[in-house]
Amino acid sequence: MGKSQSSLCKVGEKTLTGEANKKDKEIEVPSKRFIAFFIGGAADKKSYYGQGPTELVNYARLSFVYKMESLGFDQSDLRSKLTHHIGYDDAKGEEDIKSSILNKIEDKDNTYIYLIGHSLGAWNAAHLSSYLMSEGYKVEYLVTLDPVGEGVLVGMFSDIYWGKxxxxxxxxxxxxxxxxxxxxxxxVSDKVADFGEQWNVISGPNINETINIHHANADLMFSTALSGGRSALDFISANISKKVKVKNIADEKCNDEKRPNIEF
Known part of the structure; x- marks a missing residue:
């Protein structure tokens, strides 16, 4: 299992009133952390006009949890603090965004945010990324799984953003x-996506692919290898492994040769 992402490390020495009062000083070393939001489409997190909830994108979230656990992150933290399954309507409107997203981010300046959306949730996730970045949050990765939202009718009956x-x-x-x-x-899911009108993304993504799969299979879209041999899940997990250290910094050997002395 992995260890806490926050840590303390002894650094150098401090001098208070003389040699007799020299002691190691503990200072807090800010550590980078991550949080991932999996944003479902219609009838995913909540029922939608009598249908669902299906929790389709939550299966993608569980695949992510298992992957990150295999890399050393703590399963309990992954399930309770580091990943969250929310509905597409939770990603729109200041109050909903605050309660469903912002209140779960403990350290704004040191947290990388990963947004994975499916269907209407992918449409709203793309809009949400712009909002979060404008508020000073760090959106490290955006994954849109068959985004839907171009249709006028679906916009009238669903709590999604207007405009591309x-x-x-x-x-x-x-x-x-x-x-x-x-x-x-x-x-049925393919026909629903057709009704809601898939977002035809022409430019922007560094990876933009079409795969032979039903619209409902969010987990397979997320975990299936793309043309380069790696899946969206692979790309995200590799990115997190580079950005966030699993090992507690307090477990590392800190010595005065590598750390400057701090005197008072």
Whole structure:
């Protein structure tokens, strides 16, 4: 299991009134952390006109939890603090954003945010990324899984943003996946996506691919290898491993050769 992301490390010496009062001084070393929001579409987190909840994007969240646990992160933290399953309507409106997202971010300046949205949730996640960045938060990665929201009717009956999103995120860190099932008959989810009108993303993502899959299969979209051999899940987990240290800094050997002395 992994260890806490925050830590204390002994650094140098401090002198108070003379040699007899020399002691090691403990200072807090700010540590980077991450948080991932999995944003579901219609009938995912909550019922939608009598349908659901289906929790489709939550299966993608669980795949992420298992992956990060295998890399050493604590499963309890992953399930309770580091990942959150929310509805598309939770990602719109200041009060909803505050209660569902901002209140879960403990350290704004040192937290990387990962947004993974599906269907209407992908549409709102793209808009949300722009809002968060404008408020000084760090959106490290955006993943949109078959985003839907172009249709006028779905906009009238769903709590989504009007107008095409203009996402903001760390450079080259947007993956968009479009679902187009071509191996047989369309299922209900494909027809619903057609009704809501898929967002035809032309430019912006550094990875922008279409795969042969039903619209409802959010987890498979997230975990299926793309043309380069890696999945969206692989890209995100690798990015987090570079940005956030699993090992507690207090467990590392700190010595005066590597750390400057601090005297008072």
């Amino acid at each position: 999103p203009e996402p903001k995120y760390a450079e080259k860190n947007w993956i968009n996946i479009r679902a187009e099932f071509t191996s047989g008959d369309l299922d």
